Amino acid sequence: MKTYVVYCHPLPDSFIAAVRDRALSALSKHEVRVTDLYAEDFRPELSAWERTHHLDPPQTKPEIAEYAANLRWCDTLVFVYPTWWSGQPGMLKGWIDRVWVAGVAYELPPGTNRIRPLLRNIRRLVVVTSHGSSKWINAVQGEGGKRVISRALRVLCSRRARTTWIALYGIDRASDNDRMRFLDRVERKLRSLR
Amino acid sequence: MRVLVVLAHPNADSFNHAVATRALESLTAAGHEVDLLDLYALGSKAAMSAEERAAYHTDQPILDPMIAAHVELIRTAEALVFIYPTWWSTLPATLKGWLERVMVPGVALVFDEAGKVRPGLKHIRRIVGISTYGSPRRYVWAMNDNGRRTLTRALRMICGLRTRCRWLGLYAIDTASADERARFLLRVEKRMGSL
Numbered sequence: 001m002k003t004y005v006v007y008c009h010p011l012p013d014s015f016i017a018a019v020r021d022r023a024l025s026a027l028s029k030h031e032v033r034v035t036d037l038y039a040e041d042f043r044p045e046l047s048a049w050e051r052t053h054h055l056d057p058p059q060t061k062p063e064i065a066e067y068a069a070n071l072r073w074c075d076t077l078v079f080v081y082p083t084w085w086s087g088q089p090g091m092l093k094g095w096i097d098r099v100w101v102a103g104v105a106y107e108l109p110p111g112t113n114r115i116r117p118l119l120r121n122i123r124r125l126v127v128v129t130s131h132g133s134s135k136w137i138n139a140v141q142g143e144g145g146k147r148v149i150s151r152a153l154r155v156l157c158s159r160r161a162r163t164t165w166i167a168l169y170g171i172d173r174a175s176d177n178d179r180m181r182f183l184d185r186v187e188r189k190l191r192s193l194r
Numbered sequence: 195m196r197v198l199v200v201l202a203h204p205n206a207d208s209f210n211h212a213v214a215t216r217a218l219e220s221l222t223a224a225g226h227e228v229d230l231l232d233l234y235a236l237g238s239k240a241a242m243s244a245e246e247r248a249a250y251h252t253d254q255p256i257l258d259p260m261i262a263a264h265v266e267l268i269r270t271a272e273a274l275v276f277i278y279p280t281w282w283s284t285l286p287a288t289l290k291g292w293l294e295r296v297m298v299p300g301v302a303l304v305f306d307e308a309g310k311v312r313p314g315l316k317h318i319r320r321i322v323g324i325s326t327y328g329s330p331r332r333y334v335w336a337m338n339d340n341g342r343r344t345l346t347r348a349l350r351m352i353c354g355l356r357t358r359c360r361w362l363g364l365y366a367i368d369t370a371s372a373d374e375r376a377r378f379l380l381r382v383e384k385r386m387g388s389l
Contacts, residue, residue, distance in 0.1 A: 089239040
């Protein structure tokens with residue numbers, strides 16, 4: 001498996017950092033590339049220039065070249081982040097806004113409004129995340145963050161791409177034991193990936 | 195009514211800016227007091243910093259003076275209007291990050307003794323979303339319109355029981371004619387005038 005892990009949390013001593021470490025150890029028998037958005041000081045705001053030139057070839061955007069190459073290389077894409085306001089943190093959303101551009105993730109043939117996928121190499125999307133609120137509240141809110149990945153991004157991947165969702169709900173009220181069990185679940189789930 | 199309009203588009207000559215201009219004119223003409231936050235023009239950061247995250251659960255979660263000023267506008271507002279392009283079925287990072295940085299404990303929510311979230315925006319009577327979409331309406335629906343759900347459900351949940359949501363979407367904007375855009379601006383004008 002060629003695994004690309006995109007990790008997003010501002011604090012190195014956070015629970016999500018521990019989740020990432022456990023995930024990486026579970027994936028150690030595979031080829032793994034890692035992006036740590038905060039450590040790399042990634043700029044998440046799509047600029048006016050990038051917006052104006054959003055359909056230009058990716059060669060004109062050297063800042064995103066490495067991320068784009070990793071996306072085209074991997075067959076398994078793993079996101080590790082905390083869910084805030086029912087979605088990806090602004091930092092991670094900005095990485096999606098700036099890197100999943102025309103020529104990398106999709107093509108938009110002139111005169112149409114339906115995009116053509118370019119990431120057919122990705123056959124599995126994995127999300128490891130935590131939610132402050134309960135599973136029930138997240139269901140009522142429509143699981144916005146989950147659907148961004150399992151729908152909006154997945155349609156750009158392999159036709160048979162599957163999403164693996166590993167989430168700790170209600171982390172604000174989770175005990176140490178709940179957290180330990182979640183780390184074990186992350187490890188077990190990632191080890192069983194084929 | 196006091197209305198806070200939050201705009202997130204990088205290009206000052208964008209259609210979203212035209213929407214904001216029209217919304218502002220219409221709201222002002224209807225006698226509302228209106229404030230505009232053009233997040234890109236203000237240089238608003240999309241990423242919550244490590245310091246902000248570390249302060250989130252403390253008594254002083256706001257560190258940036260600009261964010262503190264925005265929080266004052268939210269405290270006195272009765273309606274929130276969000277104007278943004280939908281990217282990847284949800285909010286642009288600049289708007290999402292702004293929400294994370296202003297909607298902190300003590301402003302948007304309060305954690306009770308059991309760690310449960312209690313609403314902090316009961317004074318907000320209206321949430322309005324105005325968004326442009328590259329995709330046609332059916333496709334937006336199939337993708338779950340996650341930005342809309344973030345604002346009309348997740349944010350709505352920390353408002354009062356009687357807070358109402360309104361949504362205005364221009365779909366398939368890449369193939370929309372000048373006439374369709376003009377009609378959308380007219381819809382914005384009418385809806386804002388009758389808020």
